[in-house]
Amino acid sequence: MLLYIGKVILLYSVSVIVIRLLGKAAFAQLTSHDLTAIIFLATLGVHPLLEERLGWIFAGIAVVTLLHILFTRLVLFRWLNRLLIGQPSILIKHGKINKSKLLRSRFSLVELLATLRAGGYPDIKDVEYAILEPNGQISIVPMKDVVALTPRHLNLEMEYQGLPIAVVVEGKVQRKNVALIGKDENWLRQELKAAGYPDIREVFYATIRDSDHALTIDTGEGGMLHHGRQTSSEAEG
Template sequence: MLSYSQMFVDTIFGFVALYALTKILGKTQISQLTAFDFISAIILGELVGNALFDDKAGIMEMAYVLFLWGALLYVIEIITQKFKGTRALLEGQPEIVIRRGKLIRDVMKKNKLDVNQLQHLLREKDIFTLREVEYAILETNGTISVMKKSDFQNPTRKDMKLAPQPTNLSVTLINDGEIIYDNLEEKNLTEEWLMEELKEQGFDRVEDVFYAEYLKDEEMLVLPYVNRGKPKK
């Protein structure tokens, strides 16, 4: 039976090792989780979990197994980057499940995708009827990308022949009752200006504000605490 101190050391090491491995392999392991990545994540968790409760497995054994498995994953990533022909085998490839408004039954059957599942994926894209869909592509991570029919697409400024306008990125100035000074400096704003804006919206203290967002040429968005904030005037 492992001692508590040994389990503590092994756990900390396993956490740090997995965190480092995730950083080395890149964010795609999380944001684009393919079937292969999913299996890899499960095996990594099993390796660490088993090592934690194995009397004969210490830090060196855990480090060796994690290094070996991480090296295999890294090599596969390099292979898929350099040899495009291996991507379909190791990562899979996107497939069209709706083409020109028609369901491609063979592709759905191949990917074990039924109509109910497809409707669920479409609803996640705010599409509640197949009538709106021109093309739908099943991605390798199980999500779906959709191109709507022209009658259901949102018009753009170009479609309406309007002059283009510059786009601005909003920034958070107050979060959970605390001022984000770095964001204030980034936008060349002062704390005095912020307090004036808050007073105009009925807030005398920063502590009464749960969230405040600044967007150039727009009124500052201020959200109070539900239980103690003052109502907006």
Template sequence: MNIIFVVIIRSFISFFSLLILVRLMGKQQMAQLTFFDYVVGITIGSIASTLSVQVNQNTTATLAGMGVWTILPILLAVLSVHNVWVRKVVEGEATVVIENSNILEKNLKKLHLSIDDLISQLRNQGVFSIADVEFALFEANGKLSILKKSQKQPVTPGDLNIQTQYEGLPTVLISDGVLLTDALYSLKLSNAWLQHQLGKQNIINISEVSIAQLDTKGNLYVDLMGDKQSYVISTQN
């Protein structure tokens, strides 16, 4: 059999096997990527590439290796949910690097980070003065979590005893010029109602609309195709 044809077939097998295995591992792998997850991902990808182009490797054995490298992290993830010790070993723990505006150099050294790295991370989170920080922790996934001092935190409506209205998720009614009828009917609204709202801005054809979103306050956000003007249409009148 032609070597190119073999590689193509093995690449298809490798691609869809990797897709299935990644789905089995779940979104947690991307949402909270730890160093362990990173190493596992690289290893599985490396095995998949070997399956694709190394025609002298046994296909079944290589797939078995990919399966093992997928199943073991899943099992550890399940165990870590129920066992604190396993969770600490696999995922690690958060490390405090600033406490009451004092930099804990000893903990920075454990993480192999310099003060410049810490300051850079603080700036990425909009903090330019260490004096504003009550606590800063490096999470197991490498992200920096910051608690500002109470006098440096932004004022909220709750602080001022101001009552606010419920604000839920907006619903997309039109996407890329296509009417999403299920979303429209879930709100017990009709196509005629939507056409009426669009007509307030002389929008005749739904195909002109890039996206239309209705929020819980009754405001319809409409963005037109071709970088044209966007509108916020009140549906209350």
């Protein structure tokens, strides 16, 4: 039993590491070779639980990983990219469905309409383009007269609000995130103390905005404290 449990732990760990090496694109896009590699690795990773020749399985995992890396390099060539990845297909153009492209892509009209509704476009006439991407997702470009107004359309200049960076998560300092804003842990503890939280364990979640170093604290008890637009040390300066 202990040998079996050890085998499970070993194979699980190896599979996680190998799939991680495939890269984030394998999960973000799931092209044909990405999906094939993941399925093969999952199958090979489970097979040793029934197969005693463990070395053969590791050899198979290595081969699949090398094949995937090879395919990711090959798709950099334009003609191979078209062959292995495919090209986008325009399913709707100027509010009209391209029936031939729809049939050729084996994408049903029901699925297309459902995707448009999920994207907030129940009327096809409001869609300038609907493009079926090689990864299976549909990109929707709306007509100009249905595009939501933005400050840019009104020639308004908006002040940059900054990005809230998590500096405390479940009572623990996120040192790398603190370093991103050019500060250190001692500085953060002083700011939390000035906000009324000398014990960092009382802070469930805290963020600092990168633009003005505004501190926001959440104790996890239903309340949120915004510690001003400036931190205490900046105000003193």
